[in-house]
Amino acid sequence: MHSSPSVADIEFKDRFETGRVPLSEFSHREHLQLAFVYLCETGGDNAHERMQNSLKDFLQANNVPDGKYHETLTQSWLRAVKYFMSRSQGAVSFEDFIAADDRLLDTNIMLTHYRRETLFSEKARSEYVAPDLQPIPMVA
Numbered sequence: 001m002h003s004s005p006s007v008a009d010i011e012f013k014d015r016f017e018t019g020r021v022p023l024s025e026f027s028h029r030e031h032l033q034l035a036f037v038y039l040c041e042t043g044g045d046n047a048h049e050r051m052q053n054s055l056k057d058f059l060q061a062n063n064v065p066d067g068k069y070h071e072t073l074t075q076s077w078l079r080a081v082k083y084f085m086s087r088s089q090g091a092v093s094f095e096d097f098i099a100a101d102d103r104l105l106d107t108n109i110m111l112t113h114y115r116r117e118t119l120f121s122e123k124a125r126s127e128y129v130a131p132d133l134q135p136i137p138m139v140a
Helices: 007-017 028-042 047-061 071-087 094-100 122-126
Strands: none
Touching: 007 028, 007 047, 028 047, 028 071, 028 094, 047 071, 071 122
């Protein structure tokens, strides 16, 4: 069974893409929600490109330096959301998806896959770096 975004999820994505989500209202949870919507809409195809472009546009629109964007975190969280989606019974919204298993809300979960110095390196910020502790489970 596949997950699908709710009307509220789609509205959030539309508000985000059109610059109507304030910087102060875009935290880890909203990153996950955006990833969930893109993965639902594309089945994974182009989700990374859409996420990358949307985040970079968002940073630029909010006068945040380009260096704030983190490629490894973007790809790693997308992979994690995709993995958890593959294990779910088919959520009908992001809220339903997170309620079923809220482990992704732990912002430190990537530190079970990466050493801190690897994850927060300049290289990891500018390009994807593979996990150096344990792989992020992949979905075919």
